[in-house]
Amino acid sequence: MTTTHLVYLNGDFVPAHEAKISIFDAAVMLGDMVTESTRTFAHRPFKLEQHVDRLYKSLKVTRINPGLTPAEMTELSLRVLDANLPKVTPEMDVWLVHNISRGLSVAGADPTIQRSPATVIIHTAPMVLTDWARFYTEGCHAVTPASRAAPPEALDPRIKNRSRMAYTLAEMEVKLVDPQAQGILLDIYGNVAENKGGNFFIVSEGVLKTPPTRNALAGISRSTVLELAEQLRIPAQIIDFQPYDIYTADEAFFTSTPYCIMPATRFNGLPVGDGAVGPVTKALLQAWSDLVGVDIVAQAQSQLSMTR
Ligand SMILES: Cc1ncc(COP(=O)(O)O)c(C=O)c1O
Known part of the structure; x- marks a missing residue:
């Protein structure tokens, strides 16, 4: 059984170590990215609908077009969970993280223009609570x-x-x-x-x-x-x-x-x-x-x- 979590990245499901974004991404260049973190309890996502709702409010105010409807985002999130929850023990829960940037950025040019499709990342990680x-x-x-x-x-x-x-x-x-x-x-x-x-x-x-x-x-x-x-x-x-x-x-x-x-x-x-x-x-x-x-x-x- 592989323990590498699968990540949704711009239309594909890829192993976490292969999930890479451009050095010219607006997240890297400008910190131009909105985010959500949801957690599971007993492997069930908690208030995912509210997290997706808050995510779409952040996207609207920052004028980032994710290219997905909230229903599609929710469906993809559940698929990421389905792929990865079997990789953790029943006692361990997971984070479900959404990171969405404005896509590619060009240094020096107008940062407000979305020049490429948004970068959409949905990933999971074990919910380590020791700290x-x-x-x-x-x-x-x-x-x-x-x-x-x-x-x-x-x-x-x-x-x-x-x-x-x-x-x-x-x-x-x-x-x-x-x-x-x-x-x-x-x-x-x-x-x-x-x-x-x-x-x-x-x-x-x-x-x-x-x-x-x-x-x-x-x-x-x-x-x-x-x-x-x-x-x-x-x-x-x-x-x-x-x-x-x-x-x-x-x-x-x-x-x-x-x-x-x-x-x-x-x-x-x-x-x-x-x-x-x-x-x-x-x-x-x-x-x-x-x-x-x-x-x-x-x-x-x-x-x-x-x-x-
Ligand atoms: C700045 C800030 N305030 C408050 C919160 C708590 O929000 P939530 O309860 O939705 O996790 C977060 C969560 O990451 C945060 O980043």
Whole structure:
């Protein structure tokens, strides 16, 4: 049995090591690429329709024509999953990643013109969770970098794109404080924005709070948490807040497709609440596990014991 995953690349299904794009691709030349990352739970894709919907919004706003309808994109995505899921164990889930660029670019010429068909890549990879596994029980250290989130007046954060330099440089500042820390970007006014790959929540006096999407991607995990909160009758507010509110919160956590909910038990060196993972965070994680039929924490932690 081959373990090489098959990749959809511009009309063909090719082994991952043969999936190559031009050095003149707009993604390489200009970082001109939109993206989506979906995950599976027990080998079933989670909210694929919503990811494809967000992908087509990013494509529309960036004026990239993928040459495929959303239905065709979904069908191809399911074919990539069908080809590759048998290559991972039943305990291992996968990422399903869409990367779509404007196609070939010509240096110096008008970058707005789509000169070739878009580059369309759909690939899978094993959902390795070891980097986050211990945070489910210990919580992570959340740190604010000096660099601020790019203002939406410059680039709307709702466009899920691959131009990640600002996020990466900010995360480097975070790692100087603590190599294990996870960044929380503030906007230029000092409001909490988001993490390089996740949204952020606090719980204060029983109320769940997350910033609006003016400064953050409209995360699908973020909306899942808001749905679960409603089911659990946890009051929720979409509201701007500042570092002071995190220092004085009872609980805090990040949300993102791979880890779902990552508790944060320290903020800029101080404990959040009593410094332990709180009951609201635990209840939301449990509700998410129940929703997808996979024990999210156990799955990640079992990978940790395998690598010891
Ligand atoms: C900048 C940013 N914010 C938030 C998220 C979380 O989005 P989702 O929950 O849809 O994975 C991501 C996901 O990659 C992201 O890149």
